[in-house]
Amino acid sequence: MVQPEERGNDQIGRMGGVVRRMDQLGRVVVPAEARRALGIRHGDLIETRLESGRVVIVKYEPVCAFCGGDEKLIELNDKCVCNDCVGALVEKTSRALIDDASARVYEELIHAGATPIR
Numbered sequence: 001m002v003q004p005e006e007r008g009n010d011q012i013g014r015m016g017g018v019v020r021r022m023d024q025l026g027r028v029v030v031p032a033e034a035r036r037a038l039g040i041r042h043g044d045l046i047e048t049r050l051e052s053g054r055v056v057i058v059k060y061e062p063v064c065a066f067c068g069g070d071e072k073l074i075e076l077n078d079k080c081v082c083n084d085c086v087g088a089l090v091e092k093t094s095r096a097l098i099d100d101a102s103a104r105v106y107e108e109l110i111h112a113g114a115t116p117i118r
């Protein structure tokens, strides 16, 4: 087995990456240099995914579940929604409620004796 090369306090693998040992719970410390480069700080959410047989670690950047936007986000049931999409949902919901209420009032007026003109 080829051992990583020691350099300072770290070990460097064949491909030039920092080599760290995984613990029994599957945890690996992301090197400070990589954390700084990605702007990752204590408490940040980290996304891991498999890509072509590799584990990719990126800082989790929430986006709107509807449009993919990343400004003025709120979280609802573990999904993010932006201010614009909240506005669009309110508008559609309001329109549907108004249409429904209008239809009911119209039917009640007809029932009460109003005469439809067209």
Ligand SMILES: [Zn+2]
Pocket: 064, 065, 066, 067, 068, 069, 081, 082, 083, 084, 085, 086
């Ligand atoms: Zn949105």
